[in-house]
Amino acid sequence: MHIDRFKDVQHACRFCLMCRHICTVGNHTFQEVDTPRAKGLLLQNIERGLQEIDPELGEVLYRCCLCGYCKQWCVSGFDVPELVKAARRDLIENGIVPKNIAEIKESLIKNDNPYGKKPGEIDPELREYAQCAQAKAGTVLFQGAAARYMQPDTAIAAIKVLQKANADVTVLEDEQDSGFLLNALGFYDEAQQKARALLERLAGLDAKQVVVLSSQDYYFFTNIVPTLELDTGGIEFIHISQKLAGLIRSGVLRPSKESEKTYTYHDGAYMARFASVMDEPRVVLESVVDKMAVMNWSRELAHSAGEGLTVTQPEISLGIAVTRLEEAKEKGADVIVVSCPECKESLKRATSVVKGVEVSDLSELLLANL
Ligand code: SF4
Numbered sequence: 419m420h421i422d423r424f425k426d427v428q429h430a431c432r433f434c435l436m437c438r439h440i441c442t443v444g445n446h447t448f449q450e451v452d453t454p455r456a457k458g459l460l461l462q463n464i465e466r467g468l469q470e471i472d473p474e475l476g477e478v479l480y481r482c483c484l485c486g487y488c489k490q491w492c493v494s495g496f497d498v499p500e501l502v503k504a505a506r507r508d509l510i511e512n513g514i515v516p517k518n519i520a521e522i523k524e525s526l527i528k529n530d531n532p533y534g535k536k537p538g539e540i541d542p543e544l545r546e547y548a549q550c551a552q553a554k555a556g557t558v559l560f561q562g563a564a565a566r567y568m569q570p571d572t573a574i575a576a577i578k579v580l581q582k583a584n585a586d587v588t589v590l591e592d593e594q595d596s597g598f599l600l601n602a603l604g605f606y607d608e609a610q611q612k613a614r615a616l617l618e619r620l621a622g623l624d625a626k627q628v629v630v631l632s633s634q635d636y637y638f639f640t641n642i643v644p645t646l647e648l649d650t651g652g653i654e655f656i657h658i659s660q661k662l663a664g665l666i667r668s669g670v671l672r673p674s675k676e677s678e679k680t681y682t683y684h685d686g687a688y689m690a691r692f693a694s695v696m697d698e699p700r701v702v703l704e705s706v707v708d709k710m711a712v713m714n715w716s717r718e719l720a721h722s723a724g725e726g727l728t729v730t731q732p733e734i735s736l737g738i739a740v741t742r743l744e745e746a747k748e749k750g751a752d753v754i755v756v757s758c759p760e761c762k763e764s765l766k767r768a769t770s771v772v773k774g775v776e777v778s779d780l781s782e783l784l785l786a787n788l
């Protein structure tokens with residue numbers, strides 16, 4: 419059992435209430451079974467013969483958004499998200515996969531996106547920039563499925579900003595999935611195969627640097643891929659906010675300032691907690707806006723915007739995103755800025771419920787002020 423590698427987490431969490439009040443999903447569903455403590459207890463009960471690996475357990479395990487707030491809050495740093503991922507792997511190996519999760523997996527494998535869209539069914543304007551690159555490509559912009567299929571404006575804005583900086587960046591028309599979501603859902607082997615195929619493609623292009631739009635993909639390339647026994651071939655993975663901050667710091671990009679609206683920044687669980695990218699988005703933001711509001715919890719303690727569940731648990735994701743928009747509104751923000759297409763997708767859905775707060779991606783905001 420893969421969960422056996424996390425016996426310390428099971429034992430520590432099963433009767434601990436210390437992070438119960440900050441669980442992203444537990445605070446939305448108000449179900450005890452969704453808290454970190456319950457996950458520890460349920461999974462420890464398997465060893466004690468008190469809990470079956472059954473479909474009901476599967477439903478619980480796929481309600482966690484892997485936001486890592488519990489681990490961050492824990493004084494001992496017990497890793498509940500990795501325990502949950504290991505348990506999902508055990509579920510899969512026992513033939514228990516919720517129907518919607520099985521469908522998402524199929525779509526990721528066949529279509530390179532989790533949205534059920536046909537491969538390459540991308541926005542016409544984005545397609546104009548994309549190339550079936552065969553030759554060398556020193557720097558590649560990795561769009562990610564959320565940008566390609568749901569929020570193409572984020573990718574288009576990033577491309578236009580990089581063009582204004584005279585950066586020579588290749589955008590792949592036939593971009594493959596990274597493997598991030600397959601890994602998060604517990605499909606370890608399939609994630610490894612996807613990541614390997616992508617790395618081989620990038621190596622074939624002789625890519626030296628990959629600029630990544632999605633915080634989840636960035637975290638996957640920098641933190642998870644090395645654990646999958648894959649060789650990244652010395653490619654430097656850099657998040658778009660880091661690339662843009664570098665161009666601003668060096669004076670290549672000189673944006674003007676927007677002073678009418680009040681902005682706030684949503685850090686995002688993967689960006690801040692897992693990938694530790696917190697300063698660079700602020701460098702970009704502070705170069706274009708005058709009036710900033712700060713969310714109640716930010717940087718590594720930032721709440722999730724539901725971005726880990728937009729496809730697997732859309733209703734829970736929506737509820738979490740609504741809470742974030744309400745908080746931004748309470749803080750007096752007219753615009754909540756993100757630096758990730760998944761976060762934008764999640765928060766944009768919530769604008770149908772919470773009126774009066776716009777959602778903008780960092781690249782779009784920068785482009786509008788160049
Ligand atoms: S992660 Fe830490 S704080 Fe949370 S339940 Fe487990 S031991 Fe307690």
Ligand code: SF4
Pocket residue numbers: 440441442443444452453454481482483484485486487488489498499
């Ligand atoms: S990773 Fe997030 S959603 Fe999952 S148990 Fe921890 S705090 Fe709750």
